[in-house]
Amino acid sequence: MIMTKKKLTLTALILMIFTSVFGFTNMPRAFFLMGYASIPWYILAALTFFLPFAFMLAEFGAAFKDSKGGIYSWMAESINPKFAFIGTFMWYASYIIWMVNVGSGIWIPLSNFIFGVDKTQSWSIFGLNSVQTLGILAIIWIIFITVVSSKGLDKIKKITSAGGTAVALLNVILIVVGLLILVLNGGEMAQPLSGGAFTSSPNASYQSIISIFSFLVFAIFAYGGIEVIGGLVDETENAEVTFPKAVTISALVIAIGYAIGIFVMGAFTNWDFAYTQFSSAETTLGNVAYITMNNMGYQLxxxxxxxxxAAVTMGNWFSRYMGISMFLSLSGAFFTLSFSPLKQLIEGTPKEIWPSKWTKTVNGLPTYAMKIQGAIVIVIIALVSFGGDSAAKFFEILTAMTNVSMTIPYIFIALAFMGFKNKDSIKKPFEMYKSKSKAKLATYMVILVVGFANVFTIISPAIDGDIMTTVWSIVGPIFFGGVAWWLFSRYENKQK
Structure with a gap:
């Protein structure tokens, strides 16, 4: 029965936020791109975007603790329903593409766990090539996720808790082993701290103003995803106290964790070490985390x-642990994201927008709509995996369309926050921003930072000669916003 259903505790909610937001791979990627110089940018992104935005969500969550619609309900109450629907729909569309991406990519950490290296490029079943094989595995994975998720929040909670714990332990290993290596080496950092280490990158590709600005975009995106748990306020025990506390604790732990983790990497990682391969062509953003962990074991x-x-063997085992931890973490994030964005979209918005079957819930979740969502993801995966070059290009276009669409809703939420603060009729049991002037400052800061990141994301490909990616990045928000406008206008006409 719904009345006896277990509610999310503070610890479970923190682990869900941690799993959805914290990306362990963001630390080795940051060190790979900017070295110690990435730390100030991560702190800047945390201070100007993540913390003020997280506190906005905490206020929203406490005020609308009985709302099932998450960010839609917040924006609809603070501004108006059409504004809220457009922002929420654009945000939801980006997670469909996330599921397509991760559905195929989740097998890379699993391969690292089993073999110590990524062998997915050589995998084959039924005589299919590796891309088609990963496509089949991704389709099976989506079916599995949809079936298990539809059984209810208790099942999801166990998996996300395992994922959050595995990544938390991975970070403990990084810090403890990094410090141990530092002690065993007599306190000597592998990457020297001298001469502008925190202001200039050892990476030759990150010396210009344009490349450094592109890293700020990377740092902001490293904090994305916290809005996903907006749909869990009604599932949280003592929500007006627990929810803001969980958001606040998670935000601080994630921001500090990123900074410490990047710094500790310098204890065992040097750009000139042959084994590290940071300066070689084989190192990419996709595999740098596994190379880093392998190197940490080797240096230990x-x-x-x-x-x-023996050092090489130790390195391979560290890589294996990295593989299983990332697999569990991505699995946890997948379970949360398979229902939370859809739950907010379906339950928060007017029911008349959707077919009646889509709005029915089982175990507190819109299970029929989840099946439709799973089918859409499977169709896109099948098209991309079996459609050849034209399908691959189609997916590149889809990804470009959603890059900007994923973060524009942050601007929508920040604008809605000002409406929220100005409406005295909305009861506010928890307030991080005691005065309207502080709320305005936080709002303008978030809008400015996210707006800058989006503008740079749009123009950066054009600067490098890729005009089409820039065009599709602009078309994406217009397309998704247009679809949302049409759906809501059709609903308004029906009501009239």
């Missing part, structure tokens, strides 16, 4: 005076 072995062969 050397610091313990083991043989080179």
């Amino acid at each position: 072995g050397l610091a313990m005076n083991l043989t080179d062969a």
